[in-house]
Amino acid sequence: MPKPIFNQTNFFIALQYLFARKKQSFLATVGVMLGVTTFIVMINFMTGVNDFLDDAVFKGSPDVIISGKQEGSSKQQSLGGNLNTLKNIDQINTLLSDHDNVRSFAHQIISPAILISTTNQLPGGINGVFPLQEHQMVDLNRRLIEGRGFESLSEENTILLGVSLAKRLQISANDTLKMILPNGKSEQLLVAGIFSFGITTIDNVRTYMPATTLQRLLGKENSITHIHIKLKDRDNVAIKKTLIQKFEGSTVEDWKDSNKTIVIGNKVRDILTWSVSFALLLVAGFGIYNIMNMTVFQKRKDIAVLKTVGYSSNDIIFIFLIQSIIIGVFGALLGAGFGYIISYVISTTPLDTSDFIIVDTYPINFNLGYYILGLAFGVVTTILAGYFPSKKASQVDPVTIIRGL
């Protein structure tokens, strides 16, 4: 009956060799550890940033926007109340209601305006929204800093402001401000709430007010300029084509068009994470390969002796392979541990608000899957790196070695 290769004796011999060269074993373990640590930290951080941007930008913005096409020159628009109102609204509504991939949609009337507080006056884009519809598009309550959310827009002459805009206007909730529209109409508005998406470009300019108020002030009752659409499957934007074909008088944009830099940024971060981690694990793997190769060369006499006293080729493979596996498992476990600690420290590190994002600390994604992946990576690399030298060891011919050649 053949004895199993994984047995105490082979394990004992492997450990003996591992401890006989503590320094090399330690260095090899550190190599694997560094690879896995880097992988964990990078992927935790990079996907943390990606997720944060996803959440802030894409969850706070529509997936597809239909807007009225500009007629005539842009000069005309900026001068007077010539908004690009959307046509065929009923047909578009029907199409969207029937479409499989549309989760929800909301009408908006968007107009430029000047906002005036007691201390400052600033241009801004005013989003006139229908609160119930808009509530389905954007989860504003989660992002409120002060005051109330969309529900407050059921009252006329109310407005919600992005936090950076409010700061520059030196205004807080329940203050009033004056709005002047391109057609010269002005109105006092109550600041019902202040929100933050965490993205400077949004928090700097975005405002919400009741569409009905804006329509009345612009003298455009029942007109809208935009329809915002949320999709069930964001990556499938086939609807864009349909809309462009059917409604030539309108412009259709999807989230990729509107957020090119962020989409590219996510991709770059992904590529960076994978290539750097892969390179480091490759280096660690090579380290183990070299160490094991050297060991096999130095120990060929021992291997010959083991073979003459009855250890089989498979025993020899196991004895050497298990050394790499032990290094790999220990290195990977240590790497996952260190990776977690470093990621944790980063996640609690305060972050100076940059021009781009507004957060208290670095965003980190502690997904367990990445830890499992990191462990698997480390162990598989070392098994591969250890296998070839072990195979070589098993092929040592005892007669040649014992002859002293």
Place this chain on the structure above:
Amino acid sequence: MILEAKHIHKYFHEPQKQQVLNDVSLQIDEKELVSVFGESGSGKSTLLYILSTLDTNFKGDLIINKESIKTMSPSCLTDFRNAHIGFVYQFHYLLPEFNVLQNVMLPAMKLAEKNRDEIKEEALFLLEEVGMKDFGLRPSYKLSGGQQQRVAIARALINNPMLIIADEPTGNLDQKNTDMVFELLKDITEQRAKTVVIATHNSKIYKNSHRTIEMIDGSIRL
């Protein structure tokens, strides 16, 4: 009869084709102490590697204990060697990562017929027999040549093999150690009822063995 070699021919192809063993036939009985004697290069080692089943790449047949080793698979052969053949080299070849006791235990741990404690007891007993009892826990590289060779003999005996093959076991030893090692091998033959085959230059050894086989240029002189 424990071992029979039938018309063994052995060639080396590197660096050029060369016949190293030429129609070697021999029979060895149980409890015999046989020495193989001959000039350097006459083919003693080559023959011993074949007799100990380490080298299976030869023409002819080798029968040990009524079994032809040519019919055995490599893994069978490894197990066979483990259980039935003890080997002692000119260079003792102990494993430096292991202490003396562990070196002796290694073949028995592979055989795995006894538990660790029984093997340890057996190994200590053998170390006592070869006069190395007090060195059990010492790293094997911290021993003199003669001491290492005595440990290697204990290692060759641990699985209680029927055949012990020693290739110039005293080749690197002074006269005092040579005598001691030879006495040990002789005792093994007589007291433990083993068969021992020794390749040697040493006239004292071959004169004191039961039978001498002389090799000349790859053939046995009759």
